[in-house]
Amino acid sequence: QVQLVESGGGLVQAGGSLRLSCAASGRTFSTYNMGWFRQAPGKEREFVARMRKSAASRYYADSVKGRFTISRDNATSTVYLQMNSLKPEDTAVYYCAAQIAYISSSSWRAYDYWGQGTQVTVSS
Secondary structure, eight states: OOOOEEEOOOOETTTTEEEEEEOOOOOGGGGEEEEEEETTSOOOEEEEEEEETTSSOOEEOOOTTTTTTEETTTTTTEEEEEOOOGGGGGGGEEEEESSSSOOOOOGGGGOOOOOOOOOEEEOO
């Protein structure tokens, strides 16, 4: 069983930055592939960023490429999402997710465990 706890959300003005954190339980965090997803009211959950356990490969949604960066610290079992140049359309609940067996997919269905989410609100 993997438990994920997100933090770092909040209210920020357009153009500002936030850093989301996701702390994972378990001794095998370094073996998990990790992802960030978001869901705005009335919309489906959508992919934001993902990275493999080796951290050698990172993937981003086109809408956040160049503005967001996913990273991980295996020593503290934490994955991060640095969000810069935020826009009102980035407003959503952000979720981190863990994938045990690698599937090369950006679908939320490819992930096994989820956090409770953290709200990000970007004002114009």
